[in-house]
Amino acid sequence: MHILLVEDEPAIADIVVHALRADGFETSHCLTGRDALALARGQSFDLAVLDVGLPDIGGFALCRELRRGRDLPVIFLTAHNAEAERILGLEIGGDDYVTKPFSPRELVARVRVVLRRVHHEAPAGAGGFVHDAEGKRITYRHQLLDLTRYEYGLLAALLQRPGAVLSRAQLMDRVWGNALDSGDRTVDTHIKTLRAKLRDVAPELDPIRTHRGLGYSLDIANGPGNGNGKAARE
Numbered sequence: 001m002h003i004l005l006v007e008d009e010p011a012i013a014d015i016v017v018h019a020l021r022a023d024g025f026e027t028s029h030c031l032t033g034r035d036a037l038a039l040a041r042g043q044s045f046d047l048a049v050l051d052v053g054l055p056d057i058g059g060f061a062l063c064r065e066l067r068r069g070r071d072l073p074v075i076f077l078t079a080h081n082a083e084a085e086r087i088l089g090l091e092i093g094g095d096d097y098v099t100k101p102f103s104p105r106e107l108v109a110r111v112r113v114v115l116r117r118v119h120h121e122a123p124a125g126a127g128g129f130v131h132d133a134e135g136k137r138i139t140y141r142h143q144l145l146d147l148t149r150y151e152y153g154l155l156a157a158l159l160q161r162p163g164a165v166l167s168r169a170q171l172m173d174r175v176w177g178n179a180l181d182s183g184d185r186t187v188d189t190h191i192k193t194l195r196a197k198l199r200d201v202a203p204e205l206d207p208i209r210t211h212r213g214l215g216y217s218l219d220i221a222n223g224p225g226n227g228n229g230k231a232a233r234e
Helices: 010-022 033-040 059-066 083-091 104-118 149-160 168-176 184-201
Strands: 002-006 026-030 047-051 074-078 096-099 129-132 137-140 208-211 215-218
Touching (some): 002 033, 002 059, 010 026, 010 104, 026 033, 033 059, 047 104, 096 104, 129 149
Parallel strands (some): 002 026, 002 047, 047 074
Antiparallel strands (some): 208 215
């Protein structure tokens, strides 16, 4: 696993890098947000640890930029213990929040917990789905789905975190990235066409759940007789 650490205090960064590497994580450190964005253009990371109070780009804004077009778990570091700031960090999609001063061992433990949670993909065949990530193909109940680029991206994002509710903004960042012609309703439109294709395979099932005002999730346990499929549709 490759971790990106963005921390402008060298003393703290050295301790964190040492702790992460001692636990077996490949770790890259940047002092500024701009350096992190430049590094991320040429490398992929499994998780980012971001200081909120960076000198050039705030940690929250950096999180949004790093997540454009990719699914990247994020843990925020901050010297502040303000409840409003913690809530903001979580609302924009942060996976965890650590307040300074902190124990390096605790941070490493939190990194492991987040990685286990967000990288837990549905096992092959779960819910009738089989995802060939390298071939960018998804099979549903033994039938290869004929998906557009964005339908595939949506379903792949939902499959990566089965049961988790992903907001429209999170899905936009992961699937559309910097596309200029996309808007909030774009997600809804593609979810509708994706549902129709899943229904063509299994009319009695509806594994995509709508959470009004929140977003969408994928229920890999959805099956006949559970009484939840139709109620979740828009």
